[in-house]
Amino acid sequence: MRGLAVASPLPPAAAAARRWPRASFSGRETSTQCWKYDLSQDRSLGGSLRIGQSQGSLLRHHSTNLLRPAAGTISVEQDDINTYLPKGDMWSVHKFGGTCMGTPQRIQSVADIVLGDSSERKLVIVSAMSKVTDMMYNLVHKAQSRDDSYMIALEEVFEKHMAAAKDLLDGEDLASFLSQLHSDVSSLRAMLSAIYIAGHATESFSDFVVGHGELWSAQMLSYAIKKSGAPCSWMDTREVLVVKPSGPNQVDPDYLESENRLQKWFSRQPAEIIVATGFIASTAENIPTTLKRDGSDFSAAIIGSLVRARQVTIWTDVDGVFSADPRKVSEAVILSTLSYQEAWEMSYFGANVLHPRTIIPVMKDNIPIVIRNMFNISAPGTMICRQPANDNGDLDACVKSFATIDNLALVNVEGTGMAGVPGTSSAIFSVVKDVGANVIMISQASSEHSICFAVPEKEVAAVSAALHVRFREALAVGRLSKVEVINGCSILAAVGLRMASTPGVSAILFDALAKANINVRAIAQGCSEYNITVVLKQEDCVRALRAAHSRFFLSKTTLAVGIIGPGLIGGTLLNQLKDQAAVLKENMNIDLRVIGITGSSTMLLSDTGIDLTQWKELLRKEAEPADLANFVRHMSDNHVFPNKVLVDCTADTSVASHYYDWLKKGIHVITPNKKANSGPLDQYLKLRTLQRASYTHYFYEATVGAGLPIISTLRGLLETGDKILHIEGIFSGTLSYIFNNFEGTRTFSDVVAEAKEAGYTEPDPRDDLSGTDVARKVIILARESGLTLELSDIPVKSLVPEALASCSSADEFMQKLPSFDEDWAKQRSEAEAAGEVLRYVGVVDAVNQKGQVELRRYKRDHPFAQLSGSDNIIAFTTSRYKEQPLIVRGPGAGAEVTAGGVFCDILRLASSLGAPS
Ligand SMILES: NC(=O)c1ccc[n+]([C@@H]2O[C@H](COP(=O)([O-])OP(=O)(O)OC[C@H]3O[C@@H](n4cnc5c(N)ncnc54)[C@H](O)[C@@H]3O)[C@@H](O)[C@H]2O)c1
Ligand SMILES: N[C@@H](CCO)C(=O)O
Ligand code: NA
Structure with a gap:
């Protein structure tokens, strides 16, 4: 049926003029999904014709039909029509809502958009100017409640349209619009006065009044388009669009009758551009009515269907349909396409899409609807159609x-x-x-x-x-x-x-x-x-x-980060995050936002992310008193980010005691702090059990060997079924540094001070020298290997002189340390004389379920004697690595490598939350 016009040898305007008076369709949706064109009413056509389904016969018959018309019925498979119809001379339907028609300037922009559409025939549906429909309902309301201020309100309506017209139009156009406006306002006055007297407005009285907003806006726009020389008529859709009530506040279009009337209308006024009133219609008895809710969109869809439009464009003030409410999801994206059913589903959920009812008329004809932003013409909008073309088969899409x-x-x-x-x-x-x-x-x-x-x-x-x-x-x-x-x-x-x-x-x-x-x-x-x-x-x-x-959606794996303890490691981590955040976003789709930093005295909070280029300054100037409970509440109450992690960069036992509660709240925990994993066994086991049972993660790679992959290596061995027999190593960066550099040229205390200066030591270096730090690492690895040991089960050889154990501060300790330099020099020379070096080692003896920490002497050619700097070396002897142990070696302390290890854990977390690997 649509092919008749398409294959027409007549010039497009003439073809369209011929098409409509003669086009009559019946039985349009048959059970076999055929479309039928009833030619019997077309007196210029004679005989009977049935069009086949193959391309050749379709085209041949079409042209035969047009050149030599025949009476009867043409049936064409729906898909064939879509495939064979050239798009050239089809209708393009546009709809502009009240906001688009809000001011004379906007009406002019609407005219420009319509004129910019290169389709041969355009049908433009408009709503009343913004707020006018409400003003009109208010008139009715006032009149029926016997409030005579309806007269003033009517005057305001008049003034608004007169002012707009004067801005937009001139000459004869302006005069004829104003004369129509005057005459309409007089009849409205009469109607409202009748309503006022009766104290009641019937639905059709009310609809009659209200529909004037569209009548005026359509006329203004059509004059504005005509001003540019384009042939344009305006259509009072009450003359063509026939509807019948189908429920409370709902109507159904009578397609057949509307089509008949539309043909008649076209035979009288075959213009290339038609501006038609949205929202209003009439009953079969010619009584004015409206299309109720979402009226103008519905008008556009019905008319789009009646003229078999190439496309219906609904112009609005948003770029299209979003993938989620952009007020709730800042990364929501505009969808380029949607199927009818998807649009349907989404509108049910209140998304800013068309009302499902609006979609029905175009859906049955497979006419695409495009939602576009009139205030951002460059945005392509969202196309709603049968089967979106860009569905590329991605699971995610x-x-x-x-x-x-x-x-x-x-x-x-x-x-x-x-x-x-x-x-x-x-x-x-x-x-x-x-x-x-x-x-x-x-x-x-x-x-x-x-x-x-x-x-x-x-x-x-x-x-x-x-x-x-x-x-x-x-x-x-x-x-x-x-x-x-x-x-x-x-x-x-x-x-x-x-x-x-x-x-x-x-x-x-x-x-x-x-x-x-x-x-x-x-x-x-x-x-x-x-x-x-x-x-x-x-x-x-x-x-x-x-x-x-x-x-x-593509969008990032977002992770809100809270940093506790912005000291050496925490501060270095913040700087690394600052430097790497953009790269992660760009390359890995990971969006890391530090939403809180707390030290022991002050804390800085943000709902959407702290500017890391000036975190130090902000923490100084804009911070509030630190309060860990409030800090954690700030994290858990944040609803902007679905995933949150607390990174404990302190060495504090009390901070570590909260991990269990945080994990319970669904906040992930990452830490270089050894206190939790080397604390009381029962608490450790409780923590690990919770971690295993939930989707909340707890990572602590930097607790042993700083950034070196020690925990992950051990896990890899265990999880793949290897058996740990023995782990032995130099686990202290500080003690490694000290003994690597204590070679007779500097005093022992000087070398300790260097290690502290280099950032290798614990906040209190006695934790290193006492062997406690190494014992903690031994315990962490032992427990990781399945041993159930307490810290007190590990015999530790302390290097802290007894006399200094009771120093009240790290500073006091450092000051008094030189008095023991001689003892150390002695020990060193004894070892040297024997061709040996001093090394402080930790051992996990998995076979005998024991651990040990001591100062040993190794021959100069032993691998442990070959280290330099703050190197750690850890040798895993396992069932698989029995003859030769698996060895991990490298710097095992220091700000950059440790913060890097913590950062790695953050990325491990992001990847287990779905970030690409
Ligand atoms: N330095 C290294 O090479 C290294 C290597 C591996 C692991 N670690 C571990 O990293 C952690 C941090 O070490 P660091 O060298 O950065 O120490 P640091 O003393 O420089 O930093 C600790 C920070 O935590 C803050 N803090 C302490 N208690 C707090 C509390 N209750 N609430 C909030 N903030 C608190 C302190 O004010 C300080 O800013 C320690 O657990 C350490 O064992 C350090
Ligand atoms: N103080 C620790 C830091 C790394 O855990 C060391 O020297 O090894
Ligand atoms: Na590590």
Whole structure:
């Protein structure tokens, strides 16, 4: 049918003029998905013709038909029409809403957009100027409530349009518009006066009044377009668009009648550009009415369908349809395409998409709708069509968007008496219907022991009460065990057409939720699989939305970081994060935001991320008194980021004692602090058990060997089934440095001071010299290997002279240390005389379940004697590495390498949260 016009040898304008008076369609949606063109009414056509489905016959018959018309019916497969129709002379339909028509300048811009469209024929649907529809409803309201200020209000309406017209038009156009405006306002005055007298307005009176906004805006725009010399008519759609009521505040178009009327209209006014009124229509009896809610979009879709438009463009003030509410998800993106069903689903969830009703008329004709921003013409907008062309088959791309609904309650009806008993769900939902509550989602497991559904929270009390009444007996005898209400719920829905045919989508969704530590209360997925709906706690909803969105969308794996202890390691880490953040974002899609830094006296908090180029200064100037509880609350209350990590860069036992609670709250923990893993065994085991049982991560690579891969190497051995026999090494960067450099040229105390200066020592160097730091590392590795040892089980040879153990500060210790230099010089020379060196080593004896820390002497050719700087060396002897141990060696202390090790843990966390590897 559309092919008739397409293959026409006539010039386009003439073809269109001929087409419409003669085009009459019937039986358009047949069961065989055929389109039929009824030529019987077309007197210029004679005979009978049926068009086949192959390209050749289609085209041949088309041209035959046009050159030598025949009467009868043409049926063409829908797909053929799409394939063979050239787009050239088809209609382009545009719709401009009230905001687009808000001022004379905007109306002029609308005219420019229409003129810039190179389609041969354009039909432009407009709403009333912004606020005018409300003004018109207000007139009616005032008149029927006997408020005679309706006269002044009508005057304001008049003034507004007159002013706009004077700005926009001139000469004869202006005169004729104003004369029409005058005459319309007079009839409105008469109508409103009648309403005032009656104290009542019928729906059609009201519709008559209200529809004038569109009549005026359409006329103004058509004059504005004509001013540029383009042929343009305006159409009062009440003359063509016939609708019938189909429910409260709802109408259905009468396509056949509307089409007939449209043809007649075209036969009278075959212009290339037509500006038509949105929103208004008439009944079959020619009584003015409106299309009710979302009226103008609906008008555009119906008219788009009537003229078989190439495309319907809905102009608005946003760049298109977002992948999620941009107020909640800052990385939401504009979708380039959506299928009709996806748009449908999304509009249900309140996304700023078209009302589902609007989509129906164009959907049946496969006419694409494009949503575009009139204030940003460069944005291509979102195209809603049958099967988006750019669906490239990516797993991630099959979810198009996420939406949420808040303020819901779940009702759970449970009991063994439900299974296999037909009618239970019918009974439940008829109660819900009687209460008038709206069921948002339903879920029933196939065991049939429970059925749950979500309703708006404000309706749940009535639903619950009614269910208790209805099932009183069943509850009393135990056939039902409970009717339970769970308040404070939200729905998160993932929408996407290709979820249907793509395995793994729900796995990704639930994985993202699990990793954000979000509990899912109920799940529903319709058979259409356009939508997976999960019910969760309302307080988790935005976080869930962000977690799911960032997992599917491309956008970054976002991780909010809280740094505790911005000292040497913490401070170096902050600087490394500053330098690397942009690269990570660009190359790895990882978005790290430090949202808090706390030292022991002050803390700095931010909801969206601290500017790391000046964190030191900010911490000095804008900080508040430090309070660890508030700091942690700031992290856990933050709903901007789905994933959070606390990085403990202190050496504090009390900070470490909180890890368990933080992990419980779903906050990941990363630390170079050895206190937790080398503290009391029971607490350590509790922590590890929690870590294993949750999706919350606890990483501590830098606790042993700083940035060297010690923990990860050990884990790799264990997890692949190797057996640890023995771990031996130099675990202290400080002591390594000291004995590597204590070669007779400098005193022992000087070398210790150098190690401290180089940042190798613990905050208190006695922790290093006493062997405690090494013992802690031995314990950490021993426990990691499965040994259940306490720190006190490790015999430690302390290098701290007894007399200095009681020094009150690290400084005092450093001052008094030189008095022991002689003793040290002696020990060193004795070893040297024997061709040996001093080395401080730690041992994990897994076979005998023991650990040990001591100062040993090694021959000069021993690998432990070959170290330099702050090198650590760790030798793993295992079942697989039995003859030759696996050795890891390198600098094992120092700010950069340690902070680097902590940073590595942060990235390990990001990657386990879904960042690319
Ligand atoms: N220096 C290294 O080479 C190295 C290597 C591996 C591991 N580590 C570990 O890294 C951690 C930090 O070492 P560092 O050398 O940076 O020490 P540091 O003394 O320079 O820094 C510690 C910071 O933590 C702050 N702090 C202490 N208690 C706090 C509390 N309760 N709340 C908030 N802040 C607190 C301090 O004010 C200081 O700013 C230690 O656990 C250490 O064992 C250090
Ligand atoms: N003080 C420690 C830091 C690394 O844990 C050392 O010297 O090894
Ligand atoms: Na390490």
